[in-house]
Amino acid sequence: MPSLRRLQGRNNEGTLLLVLIGLCVIMSLLNPVFFSINTAFSIMRSTTVPLILALAVLLVIISGGIDVSFPVVAIASAYTSVTLMLNFDFDYGVPVVFLMSACIGAVLGLINGVVIARFRLPTLIVTLATQGIFFGAMLTYVGSRYHPDLPPSMSRLSTVNVVNVVTSNGKAYLHVLVLLAVVVALLVWGLLKWTMFGRSLYAIGGDYEGARRAGFRVVRTQVLTYVLVGVIASLAGVAHIVMSRSANPQDLVGGELDIIAAVVLGGASIFGGRGSVLGTVLGVLLIQVINNSLLLVGVPGAWLRAAVGILLIVGIGIQTVSARRKARRVHSVEDAATPAGKEA
Amino acid sequence: MPKNDLSTGLRDTNGRVDSLVRGMVERARDNRGVGRMVLVFVASFTLFAALNPRVFLGPINLQNIMVSAPEVGVIAVAMTLAMLTGGIDLSLVSIANLSAITMSTMYTALGASSPGLAESMAVPILLAGIMVGVLCGLLNGVLIGVVGITPILATLGTMQILNGLAIVWTGGSTLYGAPSGFVTFGKTAVATIPMLFIVFLAVAISIAIMINRTALGRKMELQGANPVAALFSGIRSAKVLLGSYAIGGGLAGLAGFLFLARNPTASADYGTSYVLLVIVIAVLGGANPNGGFASVAGVVLATLTLQVVSSGFTALRLSTYQYAIAQGVILITVMIVDAITWPKLRRGKKRIASGAPTK
Known part of the structure; x- marks a missing residue:
């Protein structure tokens, strides 16, 4: 589905936008004050x-x-x-x-x-x-x-x-x-x-x-x-x-x-x-x-740090796993091996 | 015949001395971190001793250096482990705080029902704190080794999560209370050397042995030097990374104990400046941020040097802000000196490693 792929964006911008909109909708439903x-x-x-x-x-x-x-x-x-x-x-x-x-x-x-x-x-x-x-x-x-x-x-x-x-x-x-x-x-x-x-x-x-x-x-x-x-x-x-x-x-x-x-x-x-x-x-x-x-x-505001941390881990985790799967599909062992170690 | 014996003996000795000297020269070149840090350490110590001998060489000041160095030093050793495998661990200070909070909470909870029991449980409480550290380290290890997230991002995330949990747990306030055993331990000294410092040295020595003398240490080194080659040599990188981050987490848990032993309070935001400080120490100590090389002796010396500079600045009545400047200047100077001399010594390796000639 090429059109869907395009919507997803080169750097997952589409996914991010979807999460953002979803969050706004849920928030507005939970608390109408939010939608203002x-x-x-x-x-x-x-x-x-x-x-x-x-x-x-x-x-x-x-x-x-x-x-x-x-x-x-x-x-x-x-x-x-x-x-x-x-x-x-x-x-x-x-x-x-x-x-x-x-x-x-x-x-x-x-x-x-x-x-x-x-x-x-x-x-x-x-x-x-x-x-x-x-x-x-x-x-x-x-x-x-x-x-x-x-x-x-x-x-x-x-x-x-x-x-x-x-x-x-x-x-x-x-x-x-x-x-x-x-x-x-x-x-x-x-x-x-x-x-x-x-x-x-x-x-x-x-x-x-x-x-x-x-x-x-x-x-x-x-x-x-x-x-x-x-x-x-x-x-x-x-x-x-x-x-x-x-x-x-x-x-x-x-x-x-x-x-x-x-x-x-x-x-x-x-x-x-x-x-x-x-x-x-x-x-x-x-x-x-x-x-x-x-x-x-x-x-409580105290949860914010933890929430951002979890979001970061989940977001990056999904990206990493999907990138690895993609790399494996194309060809090399090299790409599958790198994520485990080196850091830029 | 005796003459012949003598000459072979001489030749033997000559050869032995020769190889010994060559080995020492080789080691000095390999352990650049150590040689350099000995120099910087002695230089800074002499400088401050000369500028203000009365305060700086006073027993209180020297004692102070030895009491405040261990908590930073133990975390720096943990950071060195992460750098050895080619990673970095930003979550160490959060782990240490979480462990300190766990221990303090356990003590208070036990003390509420029976104070005597709480005091006698000092050792189990300590073990629980270290276990918290190991578990947090394992979480890092899973994210980095199994899921495959870049270390800097994975530990950035866990740093936020663990710190967030600590804030939620304490409600942002400072917890008081630690087993009196911890506090007495923090105040005890053997032959004027504080127990805390002895713990630090013991940690450093055991980690140094682990890196240099065990299979796990060698595997960490290889994993950091070249992950692809390590993979093809049959090293299970996931296992190695799990191990190294778990050990690092355990050390951070121990650092939480050192926090409590020095001062029986625990909070979520203690030592936030340590995050960057321990990276500075690890790099100064000769750890290669790209992995494959690290020196525990260098890290111990770097920790002491920074403590010496810190207390020297206090003795000279300079502000902590000026200390921040000094810290940055030392780091950049050492890095630049390294960048200038490296290519001459090992041109070939540098070319391959960085891919760009340094003009």
């Missing part, structure tokens, strides 16, 4: 920052690496910008804030990229180290104070909504920064689909040596990837600070594995070479919907 614009808007709001971060991680994972420093990069660049603005008392508007923190994010990403690409070191280990360095450097040299008040332009932005709807259960707001997530998602999608850079990412992730021999500039692409991750993460950092209406340097840090889990759930292969923006969006949404519905059904 308010819930939809609040889920979209809480999805914004994780989604932007997940898109950054998607790029790294497609290129065959893994990055655990991105939450620190996000918060460090945004917090540094806010601290500078407050200390030197200047405020040239929101675009400048984004630009400033994007520059800091780019520099931090460049450090990651150069160390990884130049010395061919394992990405997990390097980003683990830079995570400590960036975090320590921010708290030591920039500051560890919590800023309850943001610069005026940012605090103005934090109350801007694109849509205000009055519904039967009160007012529903859709925050303007949701649009930022949409724009970033579209840009990353275009980047992966239409540019040479996107092609190089998939090629390098699929086979590093193969890509190099085919003439891809692997080192340059890798460095650029990490710079881009830094930039995208820094946008998420600013969005987070604006939406939480305060700047806390300890925020976001520690959530890296949750974001990676969402990306992997979205069908990206941890070995590289596979992954899509659509899948990532669905993966992040699924986790947020589960989060939201657990609370609505009355399951």
